[in-house]
Each structure stands twice: as structure tokens, then as C-alpha cells.
Amino acid sequence: MAGVAGGNDFQWCFSQVKGAIDEDVAEADIISTVEFNHSGELLATGDKGGRVVIFQHEQECKNRPNLRGEYNVYSTFQSHEPEFDYLKSLEIEEKINKIRWLPQQNSAHFLLSTNDKTIKLWKIGERDKRAEGYNLKDEDGRLRDPFRITSLRVPVLMPMDLMVEASPRRVFANAHTYHINSISVNSDHQTYLSADDLRINLWHLEITDRSFNIKPANMEELTEVITAAECHPNQCNVFVYSSSKGTIRLCDMRTAALCDSHTKFFEEPEDPSSRSFFSEIISSISDVKFSHSGRYMMTRDYLSVKVWDLNMENRPVETYQVHEYLRSKLCSLYENDCIFDKFECCWNGSDSAIMTGSYNNFFRMFDRNTRKDITLEASRESSKPRATLKPRKVSTGGKRKKDEISVDSLDFNKKILHTAWHPKENVIAVAATNNLYIFQDKIN
Amino acid sequence: MFPKGTKRKFSDSGDEPAAGGEDVNQPSSVAVRMLSSYSLQRQSLLDMSLIKLQLCHMLVEPNLCRSVLIANTVRQIQEEMTQDGTWQIMTQALSAANAAAQCSADRLVATEVLCRQTEATQGEQVLKPFPAVGSEGCPAEEEVVVEEEGEGGVTMSTVSPQAPTSYLPGTFGMDPCWEEENGEDEEEDEDSEECGSGSEEGDSDRLVEDSRTAEQVFGTFEIKNPAPSPDPALEELFSDVDASYYDLDTVLTGMQSAPKMGPYDLLESLSSHGPSPLSSSTSCRSDLNELDHIMEIIVGS
Numbered sequence: 001m002a003g004v005a006g007g008n009d010f011q012w013c014f015s016q017v018k019g020a021i022d023e024d025v026a027e028a029d030i031i032s033t034v035e036f037n038h039s040g041e042l043l044a045t046g047d048k049g050g051r052v053v054i055f056q057h058e059q060e061c062k063n064r065p066n067l068r069g070e071y072n073v074y075s076t077f078q079s080h081e082p083e084f085d086y087l088k089s090l091e092i093e094e095k096i097n098k099i100r101w102l103p104q105q106n107s108a109h110f111l112l113s114t115n116d117k118t119i120k121l122w123k124i125g126e127r128d129k130r131a132e133g134y135n136l137k138d139e140d141g142r143l144r145d146p147f148r149i150t151s152l153r154v155p156v157l158m159p160m161d162l163m164v165e166a167s168p169r170r171v172f173a174n175a176h177t178y179h180i181n182s183i184s185v186n187s188d189h190q191t192y193l194s195a196d197d198l199r200i201n202l203w204h205l206e207i208t209d210r211s212f213n214i215k216p217a218n219m220e221e222l223t224e225v226i227t228a229a230e231c232h233p234n235q236c237n238v239f240v241y242s243s244s245k246g247t248i249r250l251c252d253m254r255t256a257a258l259c260d261s262h263t264k265f266f267e268e269p270e271d272p273s274s275r276s277f278f279s280e281i282i283s284s285i286s287d288v289k290f291s292h293s294g295r296y297m298m299t300r301d302y303l304s305v306k307v308w309d310l311n312m313e314n315r316p317v318e319t320y321q322v323h324e325y326l327r328s329k330l331c332s333l334y335e336n337d338c339i340f341d342k343f344e345c346c347w348n349g350s351d352s353a354i355m356t357g358s359y360n361n362f363f364r365m366f367d368r369n370t371r372k373d374i375t376l377e378a379s380r381e382s383s384k385p386r387a388t389l390k391p392r393k394v395s396t397g398g399k400r401k402k403d404e405i406s407v408d409s410l411d412f413n414k415k416i417l418h419t420a421w422h423p424k425e426n427v428i429a430v431a432a433t434n435n436l437y438i439f440q441d442k443i444n
Numbered sequence: 445m446f447p448k449g450t451k452r453k454f455s456d457s458g459d460e461p462a463a464g465g466e467d468v469n470q471p472s473s474v475a476v477r478m479l480s481s482y483s484l485q486r487q488s489l490l491d492m493s494l495i496k497l498q499l500c501h502m503l504v505e506p507n508l509c510r511s512v513l514i515a516n517t518v519r520q521i522q523e524e525m526t527q528d529g530t531w532q533i534m535t536q537a538l539s540a541a542n543a544a545a546q547c548s549a550d551r552l553v554a555t556e557v558l559c560r561q562t563e564a565t566q567g568e569q570v571l572k573p574f575p576a577v578g579s580e581g582c583p584a585e586e587e588v589v590v591e592e593e594g595e596g597g598v599t600m601s602t603v604s605p606q607a608p609t610s611y612l613p614g615t616f617g618m619d620p621c622w623e624e625e626n627g628e629d630e631e632e633d634e635d636s637e638e639c640g641s642g643s644e645e646g647d648s649d650r651l652v653e654d655s656r657t658a659e660q661v662f663g664t665f666e667i668k669n670p671a672p673s674p675d676p677a678l679e680e681l682f683s684d685v686d687a688s689y690y691d692l693d694t695v696l697t698g699m700q701s702a703p704k705m706g707p708y709d710l711l712e713s714l715s716s717h718g719p720s721p722l723s724s725s726t727s728c729r730s731d732l733n734e735l736d737h738i739m740e741i742i743v744g745s
Contacts, residue, residue: 197508281513
């Protein structure tokens with residue numbers, strides 16, 4: 001795959017944008033998760049209103065092979081509804097925290113979607129045929145009078161308009177006291193894990209009323225919580241979880257069922273010169289993702305993205321600064337709670353590049369080979385078809401160059417928390433509040 | 445949504461006369477000024493953190509990760525203040541002030557109460573302010589949204605305190621009276637500012653009422669020590685015990701384990717307010733907004 005930074009060889013351009021244009025954003029429309037499936041053919045988004053929208057990649061036009069097909073709505077369904085916990089007198093939000101696809105095994109597609117408390121397995125199936133010529137009922141479904149039936153016929157399958165149906169196949173509930181922050185499908189395709197602040201549950205996809213508890217046993221001091229967890233892409237017994245103190249623990253389920261006895265412990269020693277009251281908060285890891293190869297993992301904390309080699313626990317192999325200019329603004333960001341924003345990160349298909357979001361609808365990409373990075377913006381202004389995205393820059397010094405934006409002008413309400421990279425191609429999906437932007441590489 | 449904190453203006457602090465009368469507002473050396481600035485910022489951060497911990501979403505469970513991070517920040521500040529001696533001085537002053545004022549220092553009082561001074565301890569209206577809270581409403585009406593342990597859930601024990609004394613947010617409301625009594629430490633001097641929310645009324649009955657409200661809201665908080673009595677002999681008896689303040693950890697775990705107040709409970713607690721606090725408080729408008737919000741939910745509109 002080509003490199004990602006701007007240059008003569010590679011450029012990103014706008015492809016599509018989904019979502020309403022008005023200034024008034026309905027809270028329910030805010031996108032809360034974005035995920036490509038394993039082939040990249042389907043792109044799922046979840047929103048705060050508990051809905052899941054799945055886009056499908058159109059087949060490319062035979063006449064114009066250079067043009068990539070577009071993503072169009074394939075299915076929309078209400079995954080979760082708001083609930084009220086009467087025992088605690090609390091609302092349970094219907095916001096979809098995470099969607100994860102299961103690898104495809106037959107013609108139907110399966111995905112897991114979760115809100116704070118309940119995980120659901122959805123089957124998305126197509127139906128393009130309908131049986132006609134039933135013996136016992138009319139064409140419109142009414143039962144026929146049995147005495148009127150004089151002959152027997154075999155129903156025939158007739159083609160019909162494609163219908164995509166989403167049906168819930170399993171509901172995994174009542175296993176989390178705290179808010180679910182992660183789900184991850186295991187490479188064995190039979191189990192998956194779900195994590196909340198203090199507990200990781202291992203589920204079997206077929207068994208909905210039991211989970212295999214792997215919570216830490218030693219919880220004398222509540223000073224650290226689990227922030228994210230993921231299964232290893234190849235080794236089905238291995239998973240990692242990150243904490244609010246900036247550490248990552250790798251656990252092997254073969255050695256212990258309790259995840260307090262980790263196999264590996266990843267932590268970078270703190271730089272004493274940059275210590276402040278906010279050091280711990282900004283070290284809290286908001287996302288952890290294994291590389292596709294399974295050899296590396298990436299963590300996102302507030303100001304940076306770090307790539308870790310699974311064989312080296314004492315420090316990351318690569319560190320990328322996402323928005324270092326915010327370091328002097330941490331007090332304000334603490335005041336307005338932005339410091340607690342949980343940014344996600346993702347790898348490209350070949351693990352040569354990583355992407356993560358920032359504020360002002362900016363998102364950043366880092367090329368691991370060339371060490372180049374680029375800042376791009378998801379905005380309506382640059383949303384002309386196949387328009388090349390112009391790199392953006394935030395000015396940190398006194399003098400602000402033309403086209404640069406100063407740190408104080410950044411819009412902290414426009415945050416890009418969720419991004420996804422197509423597993424095989426240079427196509428990315430970026431969620432900017434209630435809009436989904438799809439960008440692709442310029443095909444020369 | 446969470447009410448957002450307002451920025452405190454450091455520039456105002458230099459104009460206020462010191463509570464003790466001694467003019468220590470103009471430190472002569474740059475180092476002292478920087479130190480004051482640092483303490484001020486630290487203080488401000490501490491106050492902000494406390495507000496964040498106290499103000500919780502009424503209807504949705506608070507984010508545990510965020511609460512833990514804020515609590516850790518507070519603990520960190522607490523430790524640092526203990527190390528440079530600031531902490532000890534303040535807690536001593538508070539216990540003296542509380543004894544004199546007969547206020548129940550063993551409860552986590554509503555922030556509005558913290559703003560208010562006690563009559564006995566000072567004349568001037570120079571307070572550690574919580575302007576964000578004052579303008580946006582008394583936190584007594586905010587629910588403490590807590591979590592119960594679910595089946596097989598983790599037991600959340602309290603953190604063993606590092607600091608020798610436990611921690612009461614109200615301490616900071618009493619800064620000026622400490623200054624008056626001990627008349628020292630230009631570090632804390634810069635903290636004096638107008639309290640945005642304080643009302644000038646007589647305190648005692650409001651204190652009682654708000655303590656009662658605070659109790660309804662925070663009712664299940666542990667009380668580490670009995671209420672300090674005005675009897676100095678009794679004070680002597682308990683002098684070596686941890687000051688009867690809430691350990692921060694109790695705040696956090698109390699928030700987790702105390703039963704929640706549903707919107708109906710909150711309604712009751714609001715309606716049980718006497719007419720005077722509602723009418724006189726600047727938080728009246730916020731009370732009504734909260735009430736409206738609750739009514740909307742009940743009516744289902």
C-alpha cells in the first residue's frame with residue numbers, strides 16, 4: 001500500500017459524506033462508532049440514538065474501472081433502546097459504544113453491537129426471492145378454506161426486490177455493572193470478550209446466559225480502571241487491556257482465568273521533566289488496537305499515539321504526537337472536560353500507517369516507514385467530489401502563516417473520535433459528530 | 445449536561461485586601477510571586493476537581509473512569525499540599541473554625557455552605573469562592589448518582605489514605621479564617637476572592653437546612669468521627685484522631701455504594717426546602733430548572 005503523507009505519490013481526496021447538513025445537530029444522530037467489516041465491503045456506524053446504519057460498497061462500474069464504487073445505505077435498524085434501571089433509578093443510554101463484525105461464514109453478515117450494558121448479535125441477511133403458490137394460504141396471506149383446496153402444488157421461488165433484514169439473534173445482558181467500553185471478537189470465531197471499567201467477560205457466542213469472568217481479584221484500591229480491551233488477531237488465547245494509568249497488560253487465558261496475573265506488562269517510564277497534575281489523566285489510554293500482523297499494538301492517549309512491540313515491555317517502539325500544542329492548554333481542557341475525550345486509532349491494512357482524530361474536525365495520519373505525518377480536515381467546504389484534501393497546520397508560535405489555524409481558534413466541539421480504515425484499500429471513514437466522511441486515495 | 449466551570453480571574457486576587465489586615469499582597473521577590481501563583485493554580489485546580497466530583501449527572505450513571513481520574517488528581521494535590529505543610533495548617537484551622545461555628549464538619553456539606561463563612565470566625569466577606577457552583581445552583585440539588593455492586597461485581601474498598609489527615613472540601617471555604625487566626629503564609633493569601641454565591645444572610649439556620657439537604661443527598665456517607673462539640677475538653681479527647689472529614693476515597697466509594705436518589709427522591713428533597721432558601725438563593729432559578737426537567741421526565745414529554 002502506498003504511503004499516506006502528502007507528496008507527489010499519494011494524496012487523499014474526498015469521496016462521500018453522509019448525514020444531515022444543518023447546523024443544529026440532533027444528539028441522537030451523533031455517530032459513536034465506525035467499523036469496516038473484514039472484506040471492506042460493508043461499513044457500519046452506530047449513533048447515540050441506538051441505531052446502526054450499514055453502508056455497502058457498490059460494485060465498481062465496468063465502464064469506468066478507475067472509479068471506485070460508492071458506499072450506499074444497505075441496512076438501517078434500531079439496535080438498542082433506552083432503558084430505565086428501576087433498581088438504581090438510572091437511565092441506560094442507548095448509545096452504541098462499539099460495533100464489531102464477525103468474520104463472514106455464509107451469505108449472511110453478523111455483527112456485535114453494544115451499549116453501556118447489553119451486547120447484541122445481529123444477523124443481516126438478504127432476501128431476494130419469495131415463495132409463491134402456497135397451498136394453505138392466498139397470495140395475500142389469508143388462510144384458505146381447507147375444503148376449497150382441491151389440488152396440491154409445489155410453491156415456486158420467484159425473484160423479488162432485494163430486502164435486507166436485520167434480526168437480533170442473541171442478547172447478552174446483565175453481565176456488566178459498569179459501562180462497557182470494548183468488545184472484541186476472538187480469532188477462534190466462537191468467543192468474544194467484553195470489557196467494562198473493572199471487568200472483562202469472555203463470552204461464547206452460542207451461550208447467552210453465562211460469561212466467563214476474568215475480573216481482577218485484587219481491587220483494594222480503586223485508582224485504576226480498564227479503558228479498552230482487544231483480542232489478539234491470531235492467538236485466540238491472548239488478549240490485552242489498557243488502563244487509565246497508561247499501562248497495558250497482556251493476558252494469556254491458558255495460564256489463568258483471572259486477568260490480574262498478566263503475562264506481560266507494558267508501561268513507559270514517565271518523563272519527570274514533563275510532570276504536571278494532568279500527567280496521569282493524559283496518560284490514560286483511550287484505545288488499544290493490535291496490528292493486523294499481531295506483532296505490534298497501538299495505544300492512544302490524550303496527546304499521542306504509541307506503537308508497541310509485543311516483545312518489548314519497557315517502552316514503545318514508536319511515539320507520534322497528535323496535537324502536542326494542547327499541552328499548554330491542559331488546564332482549560334480539564335475545565336471543559338475535553339481532556340477526558342476518548343479518541344480511537346486505527347491501522348491501515350498493511351500496518352504501514354496509522355490514523356487518529358483530533359479537534360476542529362482534524363484527523364492525523366502517520367506513515368511508519370517514512371515517518372511523515374499529515375493533518376487533514378473533514379469539512380463540508382472541502383467536500384467536492386474527488387477534491388483533493390489539503391493538508392492543514394496548526395500554528396504554535398507567535399507568527400501565524402497563511403492557511404494556518406491558531407490553537408485558540410480550534411473548535412473543541414468538533415472532535416473526531418472515531419475513524420476506520422478499509423482493511424484492503426486506501427479508503428477511510430471518518431465520523432465528524434453526525435456526519436460520516438469517506439475519503440479515498442487519488443487514483444492517478 | 446455537566447455545567448462547565450468558569451475561569452477564575454487571577455488578576456482580581458491582587459486587589460483584595462488580605463483578611464488578616466496585614467498587607468502581604470505585594471510580595472517583593474519574584475520567587476515568592478511564582479510560588480503564590482503556583483499555589484493559586486493548584487488551589488484552583490483542586491476546587492475545580494471537587495466541583496467535578498460533586499456534580500453528577502442526575503439520570504445517567506457517571507463515567508467511572510473520569511471520576512477515578514479526577515479523584516486521583518485531587519489525591520495528588522492533597523499529597524503535595526501535605527508535603528509542603530499547607531494541608532496541616534488548613535485542617536487545623538478548619539477544626540478550630542468548625543468547633544466555634546458549631547457546624548457539622550463531619551458531613552460532606554453542600555458547596556454553597558462551604559462558600560459561606562461562619563459568623564464567629566470572621567467579619568469580612570472574603571471567601572474561597574466556588575463561582576461556578578454559585579451561579580449554576582447549589583449542588584445539594586444535584587443527585588449523587590452512585591452505583592451498586594452487581595452480581596459478582598468487584599468490591600470497591602476505600603483507598604488507604606496517604607495523607608495523615610482526611611480531606612474535606614469545605615476546608616477551602618475556610619481559608620481566610622485560617623489566615624486571620626494564624627496570620628501567616630503569603631502563599632495562601634492570594635486565594636482570597638469574592639464568593640460568587642454567598643448570600644449575606646445569617647448563617648446558622650441556613651447551615652442547618654443545607655446540612656439537612658446535604659444529608660439527604662449524601663446521607664449514606666460514612667461519618668468517621670462524631671460531630672465536634674463546642675466543649676474544648678471533648679475536642680482535646682479527639683485531637684489525635686483524624687479530623688472528622690470525609691476521606692476523599694469515601695467520597696468516591698460513597699458515590700459508588702450509596703443508594704441512588706431517583707428523580708422522585710430529588711423532587712421530594714427539593715420540595716422539602718423551606719421557602720426562604722429558595723427565594724433568597726441565587727440558585728433559585730437552577731432549582732426551578734431542575735424541577736422542570738424532572739417534571740418533564742415524569743410527565744414523559
